[in-house]
Amino acid sequence: MTSDRSAEIRVSEIFGPTIQGEGVLIGLPTVFVRTGGCDYRCSWCDSLHAVDSRYRDEWKAMSTEDVWQEVVRLSGGEPLMVSLSGGNPAIQPLGELIDRGHRQGYRFALETQGSVARDWFADLDVLVLSPKPPSSAMETDWQAFDACLRVSEGRPQTVLKIVVFDEADYAYARAAAARYPQLPVYLQPGNHTPPPPDDDDAAIDIDGIMERMLWLVAKVTEDRWFEARVLPQLHVLLWGNKRGV
Amino acid sequence: MTSDRSAEIRVSEIFGPTIQGEGVLIGLPTVFVRTGGCDYRCSWCDSLHAVDSRYRDEWKAMSTEDVWQEVVRLSGGEPLMVSLSGGNPAIQPLGELIDRGHRQGYRFALETQGSVARDWFADLDVLVLSPKPPSSAMETDWQAFDACLRVSEGRPQTVLKIVVFDEADYAYARAAAARYPQLPVYLQPGNHTPPPPDDDDAAIDIDGIMERMLWLVAKVTEDRWFEARVLPQLHVLLWGNKRGV
Ligand code: SF4
Ligand code: SF4
Numbered sequence: 395m396t397s398d399r400s401a402e403i404r405v406s407e408i409f410g411p412t413i414q415g416e417g418v419l420i421g422l423p424t425v426f427v428r429t430g431g432c433d434y435r436c437s438w439c440d441s442l443h444a445v446d447s448r449y450r451d452e453w454k455a456m457s458t459e460d461v462w463q464e465v466v467r468l469s470g471g472e473p474l475m476v477s478l479s480g481g482n483p484a485i486q487p488l489g490e491l492i493d494r495g496h497r498q499g500y501r502f503a504l505e506t507q508g509s510v511a512r513d514w515f516a517d518l519d520v521l522v523l524s525p526k527p528p529s530s531a532m533e534t535d536w537q538a539f540d541a542c543l544r545v546s547e548g549r550p551q552t553v554l555k556i557v558v559f560d561e562a563d564y565a566y567a568r569a570a571a572a573r574y575p576q577l578p579v580y581l582q583p584g585n586h587t588p589p590p591p592d593d594d595d596a597a598i599d600i601d602g603i604m605e606r607m608l609w610l611v612a613k614v615t616e617d618r619w620f621e622a623r624v625l626p627q628l629h630v631l632l633w634g635n636k637r638g639v
Numbered sequence: 640m641t642s643d644r645s646a647e648i649r650v651s652e653i654f655g656p657t658i659q660g661e662g663v664l665i666g667l668p669t670v671f672v673r674t675g676g677c678d679y680r681c682s683w684c685d686s687l688h689a690v691d692s693r694y695r696d697e698w699k700a701m702s703t704e705d706v707w708q709e710v711v712r713l714s715g716g717e718p719l720m721v722s723l724s725g726g727n728p729a730i731q732p733l734g735e736l737i738d739r740g741h742r743q744g745y746r747f748a749l750e751t752q753g754s755v756a757r758d759w760f761a762d763l764d765v766l767v768l769s770p771k772p773p774s775s776a777m778e779t780d781w782q783a784f785d786a787c788l789r790v791s792e793g794r795p796q797t798v799l800k801i802v803v804f805d806e807a808d809y810a811y812a813r814a815a816a817a818r819y820p821q822l823p824v825y826l827q828p829g830n831h832t833p834p835p836p837d838d839d840d841a842a843i844d845i846d847g848i849m850e851r852m853l854w855l856v857a858k859v860t861e862d863r864w865f866e867a868r869v870l871p872q873l874h875v876l877l878w879g880n881k882r883g884v
Binding site for chain 1: 655656657658665666667668714715717718719720825849852853856859860863864865867868869870871873876877
């Protein structure tokens with residue numbers, strides 16, 4: 395995939411540093427590079443501004459060097475964790491950015507649904523594979539998913555993160571975890587009031603999210619699924635649906 | 640310290656499984672063994688029912704075997720993480736409990752202020768050292784603290800967790816982190832409305848805690864302290880000050 399190396403990266407937004415709100419790196423100061431475009435269209439996608447082609451005008455084709463300089467500017471040149479998200483960042487040519495950052499001591503985490511495998515996954519520090527449960531209305535291609543694990547060769551710290559809205563999602567999460575017993579599992583109560591792309595201040599049902607969180611905690615403890623970690627989206631609790639914080 | 644081995648454990652409460660609300664194990668299903676008694680008396684202690692001798696009548700002297708059987712009962716015999724907290728659990732004879740649980744595949748995390756070192760710290764899976772900042776009105780004995788690290792011999796996963804209320808606490812946290820550059824640091828915004836021991840439903844100022852959380856996130860990002868993780872007490876957000884959840 396050396397052809398990726400000189401390609402441009404389609405960027406929806408670059409922001410931070412702020413703390414990571416989800417999953418294995420929760421609480422860690424992070425700069426976020428959110429790429430534009432996704433091969434999925436989840437019913438409850440909370441990043442539509444980085445997915446829907448209606449917002450394509452807001453995306454910028456940037457060179458690796460320009461993305462890198464923006465990360466350096468935001469972090470004041472002090473190495474930190476960079477989160478590559480989307481959309482699906484796996485469909486962007488990010489290998490060169492990772493190499494560039496590593497040379498300066500930065501670290502890279504990538505979150506993807508696992509539909510597209512890239513050889514540069516092996517260069518990541520953290521790989522968050524987030525297969526989408528039935529409520530998303532997407533179908534998981536487990537062979538593509540397996541390929542993501544294969545290309546990463548066990549080099550990055552790799553975890554499963556699964557959004558759970560209901561019983562069917564929970565059953566899906568159990569099955570996914572059983573399929574990959576070697577991967578730590580993070581469960582995340584779904585946000586049924588995701589942000590409309592145009593409205594930072596749209597109402598968000600925090601109580602509803604918290605209720606789903608409590609339900610999920612009750613589920614894992616009743617089922618004695620003691621390896622699963624249950625974490626809400628901290629940034630949603632802190633900032634609601636606002637972008638860029 | 641073999642004399643510890645047959646001694647009784649002073650227990651304030653044993654409860655769970657519920658998720659760990661703080662620090663490095665946040666989100667993980669856990670059974671909590673909270674011991675009674677503490678050599679500190681922090682101004683904002685949120686576990687006074689396990690500290691103040693007025694509540695001593697509620698504490699129970701239990702044999703290791705009885706504590707262990709209660710952990711097994713609560714977890715249905717399915718191995719999980721056991722959190723040893725207090726009060727200061729370091730002043731209780733817990734080495735035998737850890738051995739007992741390890742033989743069945745259970746894991747043990749201990750949280751202590753670091754004022755008392757025990758040889759059995761080396762047998763823990765996770766050691767959370769939580770030195771108390773100036774707002775606690777306690778004085779840190781760094782030699783005792785160093786001894787905790789020495790006895791644990793780098794065997795458990797060891798982290799620093801520091802509660803931060805204000806600028807002075809933040810400066811203390813920075814200094815502590817600089818003293819132990821090898822230890823991951825977790826910062827936690829303080830709860831200035833800790834529960835009175837007798838009242839589960841006492842008002843709690845969630846907005847105030849969240850405001851302190853945002854302030855703390857701003858501090859670490861402005862100071863480019865990118866290794867520090869900032870996490871609120873999730874159980875307080877979920878359940879307020881209620882005990883036993
Ligand atoms: S995979 Fe992620 S970015 Fe793509 S549509 Fe689904 S939730 Fe949105
Ligand atoms: S060390 Fe912990 S348990 Fe002891 S008084 Fe301080 S906060 Fe309370």
